[in-house]
Amino acid sequence: MMTIHWGILSTAHINRRVIPAIQQSNRGLLMGVASRDILRAEAYASSWNIPKAYGSYEALLADPDIHVIYISLPNHLHAEWIIKSLETGKQVLCEKPMCLSLSEMDSVEATCSRTGNFVMEGFMHLHHPQTHLWKSILDSGTLGDIHSLRSTFSFNLERPADNYRWHAAAGGGALWDVGVYPISLFQYLLGESPISVMASMHEENGIDQSTSAQLTYSGGRTGQFFVSFRSSFSTDTIIHGSAGQLHISHPFTNPDACVASIMRGNTKERLDVPRQYLYSGEVEAMHDFMLAGKIPVVTTSFSRKVLETILEVKSEK
Structure with a gap:
C-alpha cells in the first residue's frame, strides 16, 4: 500500500x-x-x-x-x-x-x-465518529421531528499583536474562527442551508468579538448559535425534537470530555460516545480519498454552502 x-x-x-x-x-x-x-x-x-x-x-x-x-x-x-x-x-x-x-x-x-x-x-469535528453518532440519531427518528438546534462556542482570547484573529484584514473575528463550527454542524446534521438569517455582532476594530445568530431552515426548524472571543469557556449543543432532546457537551473540542444524553420527559439516557483523537478523522479522510477514491463528508460543495451562510450572517448583523 x-x-x-x-x-x-x-x-x-x-x-x-x-x-x-x-x-x-x-x-x-x-x-x-x-x-x-x-x-x-x-x-x-x-x-x-x-x-x-x-x-x-x-x-x-x-x-x-x-x-x-x-x-x-x-x-x-x-x-x-x-x-x-x-x-x-x-x-x-x-x-x-x-x-x-x-x-x-x-x-x-x-x-x-x-x-x-x-x-x-479542515472541519475536524465532522470527521469524528461522535458527530456521526449525532447524525445517525437524528436520521433514525429517535428524537422525532427536529424543531431546533442550539450551539455555543466561546472562550477568552488573549491579544498578542501577531495573532491574526484580532485583525480584520487577515480574516479575524469570532465568526470566522469558531462560528464555522456550529454553522457547519447544522449544515451536516440537517443536510441543507438556512432559508433566512438574523444576526447580531459585538464588533471592535472591524472584527466581531461575539456573534449570535438564528438560522431558519425548511419546515420552520431553527438553528441558534453564540460564539465569542470575550466570554468564559463554553461549548455545547442541544437538539430539540418532538420526541426528545439530545444534549452534547464539548461537540467541537476534546472528544474525551464529551458527554451526551437523550432526554425523553423525565427519563435521561446517557450515550456511549465514541472516542478517537479529534484530528485523526480528517487525516484519514484524506487518506481514504487518495488511496481509495472515497468522497469525504466535507467537499468543496459543502464548504461553499457553509461559506454562503457565514457571509449571510455577516451581512445581517
Missing part, C-alpha cells in the same frame, strides 16, 4: 493538533515543514521529528516527494496557497475557513476542476 507523504505549510500553533494525527497514522508520513525562515523551519522540524525543512513555501510545493499539503496559514492566505498547491499537483487539507469570499471559492473550485486535484476544509 502506498504511504501518503505530508508537508505542512507554516509553523502555526494549530499544527500541534494535526501533527499527531499524521504521525499516528499507518497510512501517512509527515515528511516536511516550510517556513519563510529556514532556521525556524529546521528548529521546528527537529522538535517534531520531521525529516525535511524548507526555507520557503514554494520549495515545499516543488518537492515531488510530497503528496498532500496541510495549510495552516492565517485565514486571508488560505485561498492563494490552496491554488498554488493544487497547481503543483498536490492534494490539500486546509484549515477553516478555506475561503473568505465567494470569488475565492470560485477560483479554488475552478483550479480543482482544471488540475484534477482535491482540497478539503
